[in-house]
Structure formats: structure tokens, C-alpha cells
Amino acid sequence: MATALNPQRLVELEAACAAHASEARRWTIKLRRQSPALKLATLEVCLGYDLPTLTRLLLADGVPLSSRFDDGETVLHIAAECNALRVLRLLLDAGADTDAKDELGWTALHNAAHFGHLEVATLLLDAHAQINATDNKAWTAIMQAAAEGHASACELLASRGADLLAANAYGLTAIHRAAFRGHADVVKALLPHLRRLGNVDLPTLLSQLPEDKDHVYGHTALHFACTKGHHLVAKRLLAAGASRTSTNSMGSTPLHFAAQYGHLACLTLVMGHPGAYQLSNSELDNQSTDGMTPLYLAASNGHPACCAALIAAGADPTKAANDGFTPLSVAKYYHADKSQLDCAAEGAQRRKCEHAAGAALRGLRQAVDGGAARTAAGLRRVSGRIFLRPRVRAKGLDERAPCGVLAHHCGQGGAGFVAVERISLSSSIAAGLSL
Numbered sequence: 001m002a003t004a005l006n007p008q009r010l011v012e013l014e015a016a017c018a019a020h021a022s023e024a025r026r027w028t029i030k031l032r033r034q035s036p037a038l039k040l041a042t043l044e045v046c047l048g049y050d051l052p053t054l055t056r057l058l059l060a061d062g063v064p065l066s067s068r069f070d071d072g073e074t075v076l077h078i079a080a081e082c083n084a085l086r087v088l089r090l091l092l093d094a095g096a097d098t099d100a101k102d103e104l105g106w107t108a109l110h111n112a113a114h115f116g117h118l119e120v121a122t123l124l125l126d127a128h129a130q131i132n133a134t135d136n137k138a139w140t141a142i143m144q145a146a147a148e149g150h151a152s153a154c155e156l157l158a159s160r161g162a163d164l165l166a167a168n169a170y171g172l173t174a175i176h177r178a179a180f181r182g183h184a185d186v187v188k189a190l191l192p193h194l195r196r197l198g199n200v201d202l203p204t205l206l207s208q209l210p211e212d213k214d215h216v217y218g219h220t221a222l223h224f225a226c227t228k229g230h231h232l233v234a235k236r237l238l239a240a241g242a243s244r245t246s247t248n249s250m251g252s253t254p255l256h257f258a259a260q261y262g263h264l265a266c267l268t269l270v271m272g273h274p275g276a277y278q279l280s281n282s283e284l285d286n287q288s289t290d291g292m293t294p295l296y297l298a299a300s301n302g303h304p305a306c307c308a309a310l311i312a313a314g315a316d317p318t319k320a321a322n323d324g325f326t327p328l329s330v331a332k333y334y335h336a337d338k339s340q341l342d343c344a345a346e347g348a349q350r351r352k353c354e355h356a357a358g359a360a361l362r363g364l365r366q367a368v369d370g371g372a373a374r375t376a377a378g379l380r381r382v383s384g385r386i387f388l389r390p391r392v393r394a395k396g397l398d399e400r401a402p403c404g405v406l407a408h409h410c411g412q413g414g415a416g417f418v419a420v421e422r423i424s425l426s427s428s429i430a431a432g433l434s435l
Contacts, residue, residue, distance in 0.1 A: 005038075007045055014051040024057060031061045039063050047075055050084035055091075065096055074100045076108035080124065083117045088124075098129035105135030113141035113157065116150035121157070131162050138168040138208075146174035151185035154178075158193045165197065171205035171217055179221035179237070182230035187221070191240045201243045218248035226254040226270065229263035234270070244270050244278055251288040255279070259294035259310065262303035267294075271313050281314045291322035299331035307331070 017024040031039065043063050046055045059065060067075060076096045079088040092098070099107055109129045112120040121141070125131060132140050142162040145153040154174065158164060167173050175194060178186035194200050203218045222242045225234040234254075238244070245253055258267035272278035285293045295315040298306035307327070311317060317327045325333065 005041055005045065007049055010042070010045055010051060010054060011049060014046075014049075014054050017057065018053045024053070027054075028057055028061065031057065036063075040067055040069075043067065043075070044069055044078060047078040047084060047087055048082045050079075050082065050087050052086040052090045055087050059094065065091070065094055066100075072101075072103035074102070074108070076100065076124075077102055077106070077111050080108040080111040080117065080120045081115060083115070083120055085119055085123070088120060092123065092127045098124055098127050099133055101133075101135070105137075107133045107135075107141070109133065109141045110135060110139070110144055113145035113150065113153050114148055116145065116148060116153050118150075118152050118156060121153055125156075125160055131157060131160055132166060134166075134168075137170070138166075140166055140168075140174075142174045143168060143172070143177055146183065146186050146190065147177040147181060149178075149181060149183040149186055151183070151189045154186050155189045158190060164190060164193055165199060165202065167205045169208045170212065171207045173202055173204075175202060175221045176204055176219070176224055179224040179230065179233050180228060182225075182228060182233055184230070184232040184236060187233050187236050191236065195240060200237070200240050201246050203246070203248070216248055216250050216252075220246050220248075220254070222246070222254040222270075223248060223252075223257055226258040226263060226266040227261060229258075229261065229266055231263075231265040231269065234266045238269060245283055245286065247286075247288075250290070251286075253283075253286055253294070255284070255286070255294045256288060256292070256297055259298040259303065259306050260301055262298070262301065262306055264303075264305045264309060267306050268309055271310070274312065277313055279313070281316070284310065284313055284315045285319050287319070287321070291320070293319055293321070293327065295319075295327040296321055296325070296330060299327040300325075300334055302334070 013023075013027060017027055034042075039058060039061065040063060043055065043058045045051075046058065065075065069078060073081075074097070075091050076088070076098065077100075078084075079091060098109070101107055106114075107129065109121060109124045109131070110133070111117075112124060131142075134140055140162065142154055142157040142164070143166075145157060162174075164174055172180075175187065175190050178190065191200065194202065201220045201222075203220055206217045207213065207215050220242065222234060222237045222244075223246075224230075225237060244255070247253055253270075255267065255270045258264075258270060270279070271284060285295070287293055293315065295307060295310045295317060296319070298310060299317075315327075320326045321330075
């Protein structure tokens with residue numbers, strides 16, 4: 001009995017039986033004296049170690065092709081899981097059921113996809129295995145491949161007709177699983193097929209599981225990428241035309257999730273970079289059903305870098321949520337010692353003085369360019385954060401001005417003034433800001 005279950009001994013016996021017919025006959029005679037349970041255990045080892053000669057002899061001795069092992073697995077399940085190509089061909093030629101399911105509802109194709117065994121999957125598909133067979137939770141083979149990051153298997157299954165729009169019991173499709181796990185290569189493989197179907201922004205469905213009946217749904221793949229901070233996945237989705245403003249059942253956009261979890265790279269990808277912003281101010285300040293903006297979420301969860309980026313793009317730090325809190329007040333409440341307070345304060349101050357500052361600078365330029373000395377003299381007396389000082393300088397922009405200082409030089413006959421808008425980057429909440 002010990003000899004029969006010794007894998008190394010069986011590997012050696014496989015070579016001997018394949019080379020010498022007499023050795024195969026001697027082992028066949030021994031098989032007749034073994035119990036059915038021992039034969040089944042021997043077959044399981046032969047399947048796992050890809051021993052086709054011994055497998056053939058066991059089947060010829062009467063071990064059923066429909067035999068079941070632990071968890072209800074069939075001979076094809078084990079061969080597919082172990083990438084046993086020689087045994088798999090033998091079993092398929094013998095007529096093994098390609099669509100038989102184990103206790104989880106998996107077919108052999110589920111096993112091949114889960115482990116990324118491309119040749120096994122090809123053999124099963126060539127033997128007419130059902131490509132969209134579902135397990136007990138409605139997972140298909142391509143969902144398994146996508147979740148485990150097997151891009152080549154996903155490409156094979158998609159090209160052979162796998163349903164990319166099918167959702168499992170949780171309401172998730174293959175692209176959702178890949179985006180959530182951060183499998184950028186899988187996302188790259190699936191996107192061309194989804195674009196042909198016109199469903200790059202495929203939303204998740206309401207879960208069919210009773211315990212998940214109150215869960216949020218309507219997430220796109222970009223929502224998941226921004227939730228987990230998968231920058232490359234987000235980049236590929238956006239390049240394929242994914243919507244930056246799609247909302248889930250709670251009215252949250254991908255920007256909400258990037259801000260909530262502090263994923264700055266994803267956040268800047270979605271909203272764009274300075275000089276090339278992709279979202280308008282109203283889109284930046286989009287409120288979910290509870291009234292929360294992305295800036296509110298970044299402030300309440302303690303992500304100062306995201307706060308600064310959102311404010312720089314024009315997000316409103318004074319926009320209140322349904323609970324009455326603004327981004328600034330919620331940052332005070334939850335993170336009184338955090339620097340995002342300064343960022344929010346700076347944003348509010350910037351908004352308050354922005355209009356006056358712009359008007360003053362425009363007036364100064366018009367005055368000097370037009371020679372209206374009286375108007376220029378009046379502008380010298382402008383109070384607040386805009387002030388003027390004499391300076392002998394040619395007309396032009398001072399590129400050496402430090403961050404936070406906007407300088408404009410103007411002159412007439414060599415003499416002129418410089419208008420400077422100073423916005424302190426280290427402003428504190430105590431600077432007299434009232435929201």
C-alpha cells in the first residue's frame with residue numbers, strides 16, 4: 001500500500017511501464033489485488049503528477065472515469081488544476097465530462113482559469129467545455145482568470161466568446177475584479193473587447209446575496225482603481241475613455257474614492273494636472289447623496305496632499321455636506337493638528353481675495369500701459385493682500401518669484417511698480433477666516 005501511494009515510486013513506475021510492456025502487465029496484475037479505495041488514491045496521484053500510462057491502466061482496470069475526490073472534484077478538475085496536459089488529453093479522449101462541477105460549482109475550466117493554465121484551457125475549450133458555465137456564486141471562468149491576474153487566459157477566453165458583461169452574485173464582472181485587484185495587464189487585455197461592446201464604464205449590479213442587500217452598487221472599474229490606489233489601472237481605463245464623473249448608487253464619483261482613501265496619484269489622474277484640468281469646478285465639487293464632496297472626504301480622513309491638490313484645482317472648501325460640516329470645519333473637528341487645515345484655510349482665503357486681487361492687477365496694468373498716473377497712484381493705496389511698491393525694472397514677469405507669490409512688473413520710461421499677491425502657504429485657521 002505504501003508503495004502504491006509513494007509519488008516518486010509511481011513516477012519511476014510510469015517510466016518503466018511506458019518503456020516495457022512486460023512491466024505494465026506485471027503492474028496490472030498487482031492492481032487486481034488492490035482495494036477500490038487504494039486504486040482511487042493511486043489515480044489521484046497519477047492525475048496530479050501527469051502519469052498517463054498508469055492512469056490508462058487504472059481506468060482499464062475498472063476505476064470509473066466519473067470518480068470523485070475531495071470537495072467533489074472529478075478527474076478533469078485535478079488534471080486541470082495540476083496542468084497535467086498528457087493525462088488531460090487521455091481523459092478527454094476517453095470521454096470525461098468537461099462540464100462536471102465540484103461542490104463549489106466549479107468546472108475544470110474554472111480550475112484552469114484560476115491557475116492560469118493556458119494550454120489546459122485551450123484543450124477544454126476545444127473539447128466544447130461551456131465557456132460561460134457559472135459556479136454556486138455565478139462566477140465564470142473569465143472572472144476567475146481576471147481576479148487572479150492571468151492576462152493571457154483572459155485574452156483567450158474573451159476571444160473565444162466569454163461573456164464580459166455577465167455579473168456574479170456580488171454584482172461584479174471580470175473587469176471589476178481585475179481593477180479591484182490592480183491587475184493592469186488584465187485590464188489592458190479586456191478593454192479592447194469592452195470598447196467594442198461599448199461598455200468601458202460597466203457598472204456593478206445590486207448583489208443577489210441576502211447579506212449584501214444594502215450594499216452600494218453602480219461602481220465602475222475606475223471607482224475600484226481609485227478606491228485601491230491602482231494608478232496604472234486608472235491610467236489605462238482613462239486612456240480607453242472611462243468616465244471621470246460616473247456615479248454609483250450613492251452619487252459618488254471615482255474622485256470621491258481617490259480623495260477618501262488618500263490616493264493622490266489617482267486623484268490627479270482623474271481631475272487632471274495644472275493647466276490641463278479635466279474637471280470643471282462643479283464636477284470637482286460634486287456632492288454624493290449625503291452631500292459630501294471629494295474635498296470633504298479628503299479633509300475628514302486626514303489626507304493633506306489630496307486637500308491641497310483639490311483646492312489648487314478650484315474645489316470649494318466652504319461647501320457644506322448634509323451634516324452641516326464644510327471641508328474646513330470637518331478637518332478642524334477630526335484632525336485639528338493636521339496640515340490640511342492650513343490647506344483648507346488657504347483655499348478659503350484665496351477664494352475671498354481672488355476677485356479683488358484680479359481686479360486690482362488688471363487695473364494696474366491698464367493704468368500704467370495707458371499712462372494714467374492718477375489711477376496707478378490710487379492703486380498704491382489698495383489695502384489687504386494686494387500692495388504696490390516702487391521698483392526700477394523693465395516690463396515683464398519675475399520668474400524668480402517664490403511659490404505663493406504672483407509678481408507683475410510694469411514700467412514706463414524705466415520706472416514702474418510691482419504688484420504682488422501674497423498668499424501664505426502656511427496660513428493658519430486663526431488668521432481670521434470665518435466660514
